[in-house]
Amino acid sequence: MPEMTYRDAINLALKEEMRRDSSVVTWGEDVALYEGSFKVTRGLLAEFGEERVKDTPISENTIIGVAIGAAMGGLRPVAELMTVNFALLAMDQIVNHMSKIRYMFGGQTFLPMVIRAPGGGGSQLAAQHSQSLETFFMHCPGMYVAMPTTPADAKGLLKTAIRDNNPVMFLEHELLYNSKGEVPEDPEFLIPFGKANVIRAGSDVTIVAYSRMTALALEAAIELERESISCEVVDLRTLTPLDTETFISSARKTGRAVVVEECWHSAGLGGDIAWRIHNACFETLLVPVARVSGLDVPMPYSRKLEKLCIPQVSSIIQAVRSVLSGASQG
Amino acid sequence: MEVRLRAVLADKELIRLYRQMVLSREFEDACAEQYTKGNITGFLHLYTGQEAVAVGATAALGRDDYILSAYREHAQAIVRGAEPRRVMAELFGKATGMCKGKGGSMHLFDPELSFMGGYAIVGGQLPIAVGLALSAVQRGENRITACFFGDGAVNQGTFHESLNWARLWELPVLFICENNFYGIGTEMHRSSALASIHKRTCGYDIPSEKVDGMDVIAVLRAIRHAADKVREEQRPYFVEAVTYRFRGHSMSDPAKYRSAAEHEMWKARDPIPSFAKRLIEEVIVTESELAEIRKECSEEVSEAVRFAEESPWPEDDEVYEDVYV
Numbered sequence: 100m101p102e103m104t105y106r107d108a109i110n111l112a113l114k115e116e117m118r119r120d121s122s123v124v125t126w127g128e129d130v131a132l133y134e135g136s137f138k139v140t141r142g143l144l145a146e147f148g149e150e151r152v153k154d155t156p157i158s159e160n161t162i163i164g165v166a167i168g169a170a171m172g173g174l175r176p177v178a179e180l181m182t183v184n185f186a187l188l189a190m191d192q193i194v195n196h197m198s199k200i201r202y203m204f205g206g207q208t209f210l211p212m213v214i215r216a217p218g219g220g221g222s223q224l225a226a227q228h229s230q231s232l233e234t235f236f237m238h239c240p241g242m243y244v245a246m247p248t249t250p251a252d253a254k255g256l257l258k259t260a261i262r263d264n265n266p267v268m269f270l271e272h273e274l275l276y277n278s279k280g281e282v283p284e285d286p287e288f289l290i291p292f293g294k295a296n297v298i299r300a301g302s303d304v305t306i307v308a309y310s311r312m313t314a315l316a317l318e319a320a321i322e323l324e325r326e327s328i329s330c331e332v333v334d335l336r337t338l339t340p341l342d343t344e345t346f347i348s349s350a351r352k353t354g355r356a357v358v359v360e361e362c363w364h365s366a367g368l369g370g371d372i373a374w375r376i377h378n379a380c381f382e383t384l385l386v387p388v389a390r391v392s393g394l395d396v397p398m399p400y401s402r403k404l405e406k407l408c409i410p411q412v413s414s415i416i417q418a419v420r421s422v423l424s425g426a427s428q429g
Numbered sequence: 430m431e432v433r434l435r436a437v438l439a440d441k442e443l444i445r446l447y448r449q450m451v452l453s454r455e456f457e458d459a460c461a462e463q464y465t466k467g468n469i470t471g472f473l474h475l476y477t478g479q480e481a482v483a484v485g486a487t488a489a490l491g492r493d494d495y496i497l498s499a500y501r502e503h504a505q506a507i508v509r510g511a512e513p514r515r516v517m518a519e520l521f522g523k524a525t526g527m528c529k530g531k532g533g534s535m536h537l538f539d540p541e542l543s544f545m546g547g548y549a550i551v552g553g554q555l556p557i558a559v560g561l562a563l564s565a566v567q568r569g570e571n572r573i574t575a576c577f578f579g580d581g582a583v584n585q586g587t588f589h590e591s592l593n594w595a596r597l598w599e600l601p602v603l604f605i606c607e608n609n610f611y612g613i614g615t616e617m618h619r620s621s622a623l624a625s626i627h628k629r630t631c632g633y634d635i636p637s638e639k640v641d642g643m644d645v646i647a648v649l650r651a652i653r654h655a656a657d658k659v660r661e662e663q664r665p666y667f668v669e670a671v672t673y674r675f676r677g678h679s680m681s682d683p684a685k686y687r688s689a690a691e692h693e694m695w696k697a698r699d700p701i702p703s704f705a706k707r708l709i710e711e712v713i714v715t716e717s718e719l720a721e722i723r724k725e726c727s728e729e730v731s732e733a734v735r736f737a738e739e740s741p742w743p744e745d746d747e748v749y750e751d752v753y754v
Binding site for chain 1: 495526527528529530531532536538539540545546548550553555556557558559560561562563564565567568586587590591593594597598750751752753754
């Protein structure tokens with residue numbers, strides 16, 4: 100299996116799906132000639148031409164609205180939002196339109212479309228360019244939310260997203276673009292939605308995470324292993340549909356769980372996951388579920404302060420130790 | 430000088446326009462009655478007074494052309510071919526409704542009629558119309574997209590973004606603004622630096638014109654011309670139809686912000702009797718034939734109400750259907 104970056108895996112998924120199906124088209128700010136602000140769409144314009152790979156005005160709400168109309172008309176658009184922060188300008192089309200159109204029109208249409216958006220913090224981009232907004236989308240029925248961690252998952256989940264007949268928010272992490280991993284070459288390599296991945300087996304504590312937080316959780320697990328603490332890491336892969344079964348059965352087995360989320364703590368998805376574990380495993384849990392979350396502040400610029408706001412390997416280790424000592428935090 | 434009706438359409442078609450306007454009016458009157466009885470609930474925005482726009486415009490479009498509208502869209506759906514009874518059942522929230530009772534008054538939809546929806550966020554349908562036009566071009570379909578919206582939409586970002594986009598990508602979108610002068614209770618000149626809507630399109634290099642929206646033939650001719658241009662040139666075009674709603678914004682609005690004199694002035698321009706007068710003057714129909722049409726429309730609407738009343742409510746399980754494919 101060839102090794103490639105998360106960025107190249109996404110690029111390959113786009114190319115494979117565009118080769119496979121001529122109704123797959125893509126547009127966004129600077130995706131064509133400039134090849135994407137994160138260079139994810141490199142080579143697409145050259146291979147597929149202006150008809151299918153388009154630069155757009157800086158009009159986020161309309162980037163999504165046009166994708167909705169195009170999907171309704173029979174295309175399979177992949178719209179790129181330059182960063183997930185700009186999705187807030189498109190929330191009317193995403194939430195009021197995209198997620199509701201099938202339902203409010205009585206199932207008479209469907210929207211086979213994907214919104215790709217990089218996000219997350221950690222690059223000192225300050226308050227307006229460092230957000231983790233996954234809970235916003237997860238809160239709203241009528242769309243799927245995928246957040247890949249590994250390059251292989253990025254490829255397999257994006258291909259599934261493009262072939263799916265529902266609208267998908269495909270949230271990429273900016274700090275994962277250069278991460279490397281083995282990626283299957285098979286053009287039919289697909290990862291189903293709603294199937295979490297036990298990315299590391301263990302017996303003492305379950306760590307539930309997604310996207311870059313899974314990568315940090317794995318690092319924490321490797322360090323804790325030196326102290327003979329065995330962590331099971333569950334990578335959610337998709338937040339909607341949410342595979343509750345996998346993390347619940349893991350928590351039932353280990354009796355302890357830590358949820359790691361990059362988003363803000365208040366009303367964060369970790370609260371929902373912790374509730375599901377408490378509800379399903381009340382008798383078998385040894386301690387309450389712990390949460391490791393982003394701090395409830397707008398992201399500061401200074402690297403010293405920014406680090407305090409995003410979960411770190413050390414904060415995950417600390418949370419694991421706390422549940423093992425019988426006390427939970429957060 | 431007014432054009433001779435027979436120079437525009439055959440007698441049968443002219444009579445059909447009259448019938449559609451009457452049917453729309455009767456339907457809306459029945460909606461008001463059913464609302465006061467509590468059979469229709471939620472928001473209800475009636476089209477009364479604006480009939481010439483939907484009827485004239487729809488007659489000028491092709492059967493495959495996409496149509497999108499806002500939330501005052503009962504008449505647009507019916508004129509396009511939706512059965513009044515299925516629209517009424519939708520308003521009642523019944524299982525036999527056009528959208529199985531899930532959309533209601535503001536969200537009518539029927540892809541078989543290329544009626545691509547009523548949308549209830551002001552200006553929300555404009556980018557979707559642009560996307561539908563793009564899909565038609567890329568799929569090699571010879572259909573244009575007609576997008577209706579009200580004067581209230583012209584100060585939304587999507588209005589400006591969509592006009593710019595449609596011109597930039599050269600897409601066959603016909604923008605039709607139904608200017609009834611009021612966004613709920615705020616008159617156009619109190620919300621807009623430039624109240625002359627059709628002049629705004631110069632910023633996007635889109636040709637535009639203004640038409641009397643109380644004259645069904647004027648609307649038909651304007652939209653016919655505009656649709657031809659859109660189809661031939663594969664570029665957007667913009668029509669502002671000046672019209673007036675005889676009722677408030679919705680059923681909860683007594684429209685106290687409008688003077689009686691203004692209201693009377695527009696009532697005198699009611700598109701239905703004025704068109705009837707022309708049909709009779711040009712010896713296309715007799716008054717008794719028109720009376721017969723009115724009776725038939727009234728009966729059709731009564732039948733629609735009866736159908737809606739007698740239709741079953743949706744099953745509880747239906748609540749989970751159609752969230753995902």
